Amino acid sequence: xxxxxxxxxxxxxxxxxxxxxxxxxxxxxxxxxxxxxxxxxxxxxxxxxxxxxxxxxxxxxxxxxxxxxxxxxxxxxxxxxxxxxxxxxxxxxxxxxxxxxxxxxxxxxxxxxxxxxxxxxxxxxxxxxxxxxxxxxxxxxxxxxxxxxxxxxxxxxxxxxxxxxxxxxxxxxxxxxxxxxxxxxxxxxxxxxxxxxxxxxxxxxxxxxxxxxxxxxxxxxxxxxxxxxxxxxxxxxxxxxxxxxxxxxxxxxxxxxxxxxxxxxxxxxxxxxxxxxxxxxxxxxxxxxxxxxxxxxxxxxxxxxxxxxxxxxxxxxxxxxxxxxxxxx
Amino acid sequence: xxxxxxxxxxxxxxxxxxxxxxxxxxxxxxxxxxxxxxxxxxxxxxxxxxxxxxxxxxxxxxxxxxxxxxxxxxxxxxxxxxxxxxxxxxxxxxxxxxxxxxxxxxxxxxxxxxxxxxxxxxxxxxxxxxxxxxxxxxxxxxxxxxxxxxxxxxxxxxxxxxxxxxxxxxxxxxxxxxxxxxxxxxxxxxxxxxxxxxxxxxxxxxxxxxxxxxxxxxxxxxxxxxxxxxxxxxxxxxxxxxxxxxxxxxxxxxxxxxxxxxxxxxxxxxxxxxxxxxxxxxxxxxxxxxxxxxxxxxxxxxxxxxxxxxxxxxxxxxxxx
Numbered sequence: 008x009x010x011x012x013x014x015x016x017x018x019x020x021x022x023x024x025x026x027x028x029x030x031x032x033x034x035x036x037x038x039x040x041x042x043x044x045x046x047x048x049x050x051x052x053x054x055x056x057x058x059x060x061x062x063x064x065x066x067x068x069x070x071x072x073x074x075x076x077x078x079x080x081x082x083x084x085x086x087x088x089x090x091x092x093x094x095x096x097x098x099x100x101x102x103x104x105x106x107x108x109x110x111x112x113x114x115x116x117x118x119x120x121x122x123x124x125x126x127x128x129x130x131x132x133x134x135x136x137x138x139x140x141x142x143x144x145x146x147x148x149x150x151x152x153x154x155x156x157x158x159x160x161x162x163x164x165x166x167x168x169x170x171x172x173x174x175x176x177x178x179x180x181x182x183x184x185x186x187x188x189x190x191x192x193x194x195x196x197x198x199x200x201x202x203x204x205x206x207x208x209x210x211x212x213x214x215x216x217x218x219x220x221x222x223x224x225x226x227x228x229x230x231x232x233x234x235x236x237x238x239x240x241x242x243x244x245x246x247x248x249x250x251x252x253x254x255x256x257x258x259x260x261x262x263x264x265x266x267x268x269x270x271x272x273x274x275x276x277x278x279x280x281x282x283x284x285x286x287x288x289x290x291x292x293x294x295x296x297x298x299x300x301x302x303x304x305x306x307x308x309x310x311x312x313x314x315x316x317x318x319x320x321x322x323x324x325x326x327x328x329x330x331x332x333x334x335x336x
Numbered sequence: 337x338x339x340x341x342x343x344x345x346x347x348x349x350x351x352x353x354x355x356x357x358x359x360x361x362x363x364x365x366x367x368x369x370x371x372x373x374x375x376x377x378x379x380x381x382x383x384x385x386x387x388x389x390x391x392x393x394x395x396x397x398x399x400x401x402x403x404x405x406x407x408x409x410x411x412x413x414x415x416x417x418x419x420x421x422x423x424x425x426x427x428x429x430x431x432x433x434x435x436x437x438x439x440x441x442x443x444x445x446x447x448x449x450x451x452x453x454x455x456x457x458x459x460x461x462x463x464x465x466x467x468x469x470x471x472x473x474x475x476x477x478x479x480x481x482x483x484x485x486x487x488x489x490x491x492x493x494x495x496x497x498x499x500x501x502x503x504x505x506x507x508x509x510x511x512x513x514x515x516x517x518x519x520x521x522x523x524x525x526x527x528x529x530x531x532x533x534x535x536x537x538x539x540x541x542x543x544x545x546x547x548x549x550x551x552x553x554x555x556x557x558x559x560x561x562x563x564x565x566x567x568x569x570x571x572x573x574x575x576x577x578x579x580x581x582x583x584x585x586x587x588x589x590x591x592x593x594x595x596x597x598x599x600x601x602x603x604x605x606x607x608x609x610x611x612x613x614x615x616x617x618x619x620x621x622x623x624x625x626x627x628x629x630x631x632x633x634x635x636x637x638x639x640x641x642x643x644x645x646x647x648x649x650x651x652x653x654x655x656x657x
């Protein structure tokens with residue numbers, strides 16, 4: 008059976024000083040029904056661009072140059088603009104990192120949710136309003152009736168993100184893309200929003216593509232994890248596989264440097280060096296410059312994302328050739 | 337809201353008092369009443385004639401207050417006359433200035449009001465269209481044409497239109513004015529055409545920038561992500577948010593409609609306030625010029641207050657306190 012969303016060879020380019028740069032470089036992703044897939048990586052690794060590419064909302068002058076994004080087998084990249092508009096919001100909804108600026112400041116929040124509903128369903132305004140109020144209750148907005156007429160500036164960041172979630176849920180989408188949904192919020196509010204997303208996902212059986220750099224959130228919400236580094240996915244697997252037996256050297260470094268797993272009194276290990284900028288990407292593995300398992304092949308060839316076990320894939324020459332130190336190191 | 341209004345009006349009064357002071361400095365000290373009299377009478381007159389002219393035109397008091405006579409001076413008189421709208425007579429031809437303003441206002445408004453509406457109705461849709469096609473050849477072409485259009489002097493538009501439409505094609509009279517409603521349309525056609533065309537380039541470019549700035553915001557991305565079409569985004573999301581910068585430019589222009597258009601009126605022979613002002617400058621008619629600058633400053637202050645009040649109407653985040 009086909010997965011809800013299958014992405015193959017997705018490549019998104021931006022023009023650079025010396026030719027086009029593939030910010031998203033030939034990536035594959037798979038989201039099953041009712042599953043939460045976390046796409047993890049550092050800032051600037053192309054996570055958000057991957058998400059925007061799925062929605063075909065890549066800001067100009069960027070553009071998708073290759074690949075397929077199949078929703079229930081239908082390639083979204085082949086759809087007309089009008090057909091794609093019916094997918095956005097209706098089949099795939101999206102929430103963003105910045106709840107402060109993601110809502111239109113001059114339109115009451117209720118009207119913005121009602122607009123989302125009425126764009127996709129021909130129901131009366133009062134029916135849409137009623138559904139909006141129910142959604143506000145579902146996402147835990149106190150005094151939903153009054154909040155319908157509130158303007159964004161009258162709501163806190165947490166409430167705004169709840170409104171965004173209500174808007175995303177309003178047309179019962181199959182997939183919710185949540186791009187760093189808690190990054191801009193206070194820590195206490197973060198926990199509430201994560202709990203809300205988990206409850207909603209459970210109640211509705213909806214799939215979520217969660218984009219984050221926060222391993223704590225990944226651990227709490229996700230079923231499977233895809234790790235991204237410098238435009239490419241370097242490892243995928245179930246949450247427990249990734250957390251217990253990270254294979255790729257980058258994933259191992261990432262987990263070691265996670266403060267929540269640190270030993271008290273010991274210096275937190277870090278990955279030496281810095282992420283190369285797209286202009287510095289060479290012909291080989293992009294992690295090679297920071298990798299302890301590096302050997303000559305790593306500088307020459309980009310490793311493919313290969314199956315290394317039960318639904319596990321990783322892109323590493325060292326693992327492929329059996330020379331990696333492997334496991335927890 | 338009321339407190340805000342009172343505060344703004346108080347500031348406004350301060351500004352107007354300041355403008356009046358500068359007018360006094362310019363028209364009474366830099367150019368003394370004797371200079372004004374000699375300009376009106378010619379150089380070859382006796383001092384007695386000059387004194388008589390000054391008495392007739394109300395310029396015969398000392399300039400500044402003296403001890404014990406703080407009301408009998410030109411400074412006090414200047415403020416008193418202006419603030420009570422007692423504008424007196426023209427320095428050049430002795431006609432009452434108030435009558436002139438009354439007779440000039442209607443011709444000015446019949447030109448500037450349609451000009452204002454037509455300019456908005458052409459510039460805003462054009463700018464929305466150009467912004468809609470951002471980063472395409474339509475957009476680039478629109479910007480190039482706008483810059484070209486705004487770089488050409490309005491004088492060229494005026495003379496070009498008079499020559500082409502008036503002289504060669506004979507569609508409309510080259511200049512003139514009539515109060516007969518049917519004739520007015522024929523007389524106003526050319527100045528309106530020129531006025532709209534001359535302003536279009538700058539307006540489209542300004543509005544386009546405003547619209548583009550709003551098009552790159554996060555809430556526009558949210559609107560796209562929920563399946564909004566681009567047309568709907570432009571009208572419902574972008575335009576609504578662009579109203580603040582738009583209003584700043586638009587509402588502030590409204591009071592000046594009364595003042596008429598200096599160049600259009602004088603070139604097309606429309607006897608409005610703009611033409612009166614140009615005539616006053618050319619004819620050294622200081623009392624008329626003084627009055628026009630004063631009325632202009634009143635309208636400006638008034639326009640500012642209206643603009644600020646209008647922000648509260650279009651942006652829920654603005655509270656007038």
